[in-house]
Amino acid sequence: MGRLVLSQLSRSFKDVTAVDNISLVVEDGDFLVLLGPSGCGKTTLLRMIAGLLEPTSGTLELDGLDITDLPSRHRDLAMVFQSYALYPHLSVAKNLAFPLTVRRTNRHDVSRRVAEVADMVDIAHLLERKPRELSGGQRQRVAVARALVREPKAFLMDEPLSNLDAKLRTATRQELAALHRRLGATFVYVTHDQVEAMTMATKIALLNGGRLEQVGTPDELYDRPASVFAAGFMGSPATNLLDARLSSSNGAITVMAPGVEAVLWEGETPEREIVLGIRPEHLSLHAPGSVAAAPTSGAALRGVVELCENLGREQLVHCRVGAHRIGVTCPREQRWEEGAVVVLGASTEHLHLFDRATGRRLEWRAEPPLTQHAAPNEPALSV
């Protein structure tokens, strides 16, 4: 078991609020990834869960038990540090045995368990070495093995792959995900790398400036970003975000901006300042005269090609649209000359709308029933 409940957790350092009022439930067996840019408070949050930092306010529960004031050694958690924190004076075998020997486990069980986990992560041949005699990848495995040696309620990991090279990172990522499936245990995993988050998580908690920006499955975060920040953070190349105005004309919702015109669906709405988000892969490029360049629904952006970047698998074409630079990915067979006038099209379901002032996602609800309490001029769009 390992169900973690964080309630209104905050932590400040002097004048910096590193973690700001976070409430979050990690269900038993979840692989929760705490994702966010550097300095957003991921490590601080993880250390509070581990019991290494006291929260300024808020509470923590593990399997229904309030552990806010419980010292870390009684919390029954295991953690992999970014530095791995392998005890440098102890051999790998002794490092693995440490969590067991401090609990006075009998010697026979210790050596059996050490052998088991060493096999599990494929480090049986390294048991007699000291940490300094290991490569980065081997150290990482030993650190994971040391966490596995007990059966803790949850595994905490702070950017465990960030010191590995790209190839090893990909391989280890898959191994960790497989390990999670095999153990069925709760994982709380910190990373700033969205690829790690997307590939491993069952649930992602996106942090920004110490606040929770969005919690959801990788699909939800990618397909329905809850805020401008979420839309901009997830995805590479980055989502195009441009200021626009939401309004309705002739019974249809429209989005307008210099060089941008979008007709969404039937409905009425008061005017509203918004941010329009479109992912580069959801845009297509057309020559101005072509049939596809004059769609009846969705968005059409008029621009000029400024730069083509070869990404290998495809190309990223940067176009000037009004004051914005919009990225579009398209097959490399398409040839676009710099300076060419183009039309960029996107279908309605791929347009993300965000309120300009709050940055939160706007979703269309079907015509509000007449009995609704809302004031008559309340927009049908909800935050």
Added chain:
Amino acid sequence: MFTEVQGPTTTAAAAVVVGPAGPRARRRPRSAWLPYLYILPAVALLLVWTYWPLVQTAGLSLQDWNLIPTKPKTFVGVEKYQKVLSLPELHQALANTVAYILAFLGISVALPVLFALLSRRVQGRARTFYQALIFVPFLVTPVATSAVWRWLFAPESGTIPAIATTLGTPMGNIFRDPDSSMLSIVVIVGWQMLGFGVLVVSAGLAGISPDYSAAASIDGASQRQITWRIVLPLLSPSLVFLALMTILLSAQWTYPIIDLVTQGGPGNSSTNIYYLLYQFGFRNFDAGLSSAAGMLFFAGFGIVAVIFVELSEKLSFHDN
């Protein structure tokens, strides 16, 4: 027909590689003696002030000479060594030196470890202040230290005897009492050396990543287990260094205090080997005897130093 695609190692690239190697190769002979020139000043100072006197001392230890430049030196072989080894003063001084070293190991190694571990929870400015407080005595010159402590212990007007009298245990002149003269030296020198120990131990602790203690506490270790199984082993290289420094330097640090406070007395009760060596040479004017004693101590401390260096090699781990 297939043609093979060539790698980029064609003439142009090769030329770039060859280019810079040319001038460097030509410069090498001229720079060969330069590194030696750089270390020359340091080597010269060491030769003039350390190794040449050492050679001269070795020479003097085989001769009989009373330090008067006009008097001839006579070669006497190992006679001075035989004599110095049979002197009861030497045995007393050696025993005292060992006792001093043991006392100082306690004061400048064990106590600082205790202080540092206990003060781990003091943070920020308070910590700096606390460390400065303990370190300052180390910066006071021995002469001033001796003067202050002599006043403090003065039998008639001193603060400490006054307090002792109030508490009903009058203490007399501790510098003139064979039972307490050595203790008084230990207190005064210990007061100075404690700061050095605290400094080295604090630096050693600061060099240990806090991640290890954090990891150990999540692994389930108690504070006590963390101290004994993680912190102290990781601190051991610093402790070996500190112990070596204490052994090698305590005899020298004690010397000025002995000279100023007890002159080794009463009846050699507080003397140590360096003070004895000084007395042989400059009180009894027996350069041969003094040099022979000096050579013996040099060899003895040399062996201790080698043992400790070996030990610290064994204990050190590259923490990264």
